[in-house]
Amino acid sequence: MKLKVKLTSAVSAIALSLTAVAVQADVLFWSTQAKPVEEAQAMRDQVLSGADMAVDYQPNDGGPWLTRLNAELQASSGSIGVLGALHGDFSAMDDADLVDLGSMGVASASATFNELAKLGTGDMQYIPWMQASYIMAASKEALPYLPEGADIDALTYDQLIAWAGNIKEATGEAKFGFPAGPKGLKHRFFQGYLYPSYTNGVVRTFASDEAVTAWEKMRELWAVTNPASTNFSFLQEQLLNGDAWIAFDHTSRLAGAFNERPDDFVAFPAPAGPTGRGFMPVIAGVAIPRTAPDMEASKAVVAHMLKPETQLATLRATNFFPVVDVELPGDLPPAVQAAGGAVAKMSGSADANPGLLPAGLGAKGGDFNRVFVDSFERIVLAGQDIRTVLDDQKGKLAAIMNETSAPCWAPDAPSEGACPVE
Amino acid sequence: MTMVSSAPRDPRRTGRYVYATAVFLLCAWVLGPLYLLFVNTLSSPEAVNSFPKTYVPEFNFESIEFFMEFAGMTGALWNSIQVATLTMIMSILVGAPAGYALSRFEFKGKETFRILILLTRAFPLPLLALPLAVLFIRTGLDDTIFGLALVHTTLAVPFAVLITFSLFSGIPMELEEAAWTLGCNRLTAFIKVVLPLILPGITASAIFAFVISWNEVFAAAVLTIENRTLTAFLLQNLDTSALHLKFAGGFILVVPALIFIFAVRKYLFAMWGIANR
16 A cells, blocks of 8 residues: 555656656757758857747758648647748748737848748748858869959859860869759759849749750750769868869858868859849748747747847858848858858849749749759750750649749749749 | 699689678678778868878767767667667567467468558658657657657567568477477467577567667657657758768767677577578
8 A cells, every 4th residue: 555655656756747847848949940960059059048048949851840840730739839941941831820920029121031921921920030042152273264354253154154164174074063962952043043044034934935045054054064963962062072163052051161161262143144143042930830839938039039149140050141130240250251242242233133932832832843953854964855845844833833823923023813934 | 634624613612702702792881881981980070071081090089079069969869779679679579479470370361461561661651750740749649758669669560570470480380389298388388499499580670670760760850859869869960961970970870779789699690590500
């Protein structure tokens, strides 16, 4: 009998201590960003340690991130307090599942970003958190081969192709690196750089005659591209080991090269085509799922992420730039300085033609990317006829647009209803 | 005559060469990558990114030190060990009796049952993870070592059943029957005669279960939050990390599993001894 009493009290003590733990549990920050171990560590040590409450920062692959979130939403009981993800991840979600953050009184300094964060609804579905872009980087070894008269800060696609061609001729190796690997972000190059630069559009002009020219240029560029690029996903690696002398990639995927050997590399704007210098900003946001266990604590974390000093700490940790007005100090890491300069030149150039992230596609975002990746594989890798491929893919693109009835986004001209593929 | 004696080579010697080459290739296949992992883990970041590569470790502990300070590592390692051990025990407890039944008894639908067991591996986890997670959250199994071990057991059971099935089939029924005539009942005959013979095989399927649980990422990442396993904790973040940290992280993931397999290897070799007889 005594033993039984003892056992019962022990069990209830354990149960009590377990619930106690559950009550004081940290706010779970469930993120798809700052995933590399070094960045995750910096997020915990430098960014979130300044918050008033304990935050458990957990970066994940997209699959587990979404599956876990959906499970909590379906079970209507959650442990996730704050979500951190790209604009595209949020736009794939049901807007009823995200708490309206409009009343919080925090927002980014950019009206465009704030509008994007509404995801086509009237409410603030997420708060813009940090931004980045895609830029070019080159090893200083490549600079002597720049074509005559070319300004590295105002290159054209033809000059870029000539430059990489000069290097191939001189060294016998193709040294342009392109993120065409399985985890590479090649589709963003087509959507935000090649298409806006050649066709002044993405969806409307997908199969236009200008698009045929664009893909012809892509073929020329591929001829002077390191053929191993189909394995490259983080060009900082290839810059560091010399497989690529010139590279296009996401700023945070080039950061490693600049931070490791700052004197060996230069960052510069993406090239320009006949219709301007296309480039694409990347936006990550923070949101709160409706199942968050402690809404007040979650909102406090979101507010913390938007403070100027937190934004600077985030910049140091992840190489993603602030979305609020903040003076950048002089002692930033080399990668941040290099990328910051290149992005500023790119967006400030006279012929700048910014393309926004695809919006309003919902869960079809992946299919939308697939259209561009498939076109690349068929036209450039498999050498199929450009016109045939574009006419073929056009149908798939039109189906996606009609199904989601997503309106056009810049640089495509605005549309009534679904953006048409012309 | 002299011509004839010199012409044909001893076929056995050729066989030995083939054998030696095969052994060498197999060893290189396993040891080569492990050695490279080891060298690059103990090299400075500059050395890892430079070319040509060195093949001698410089005993630079920078990468390892990073992980030593990485928050939550030891907790995740401990969770991994707990889940893997629990998976091992449960898959044997479920798998071995099923294997015994398959080899000793005739029953309706036996063949179908054998195929059905394999079917648990036919559905990809990402497909099952969502309903599983919903169920786990509702039942309170969510974020527990036991809940994750249950999922891993499901993955490991087919191997446990099939391995133990072939082991039981390899032990003559007569041995058991002899034990019955000498005063054993079914249970004691099993414990005193059959179990000692198949123990090595049990170890083998235990190793399978351990490794399956150790390597599984998706379910672990979705079903645990606070109690993450080492693989869920590290693996999905390593693919986007710097090269020297990839090597060090890989090393950290591999070593505990290697230690475990070394610890139980003699049982495994004993099983191969049975197979050879």
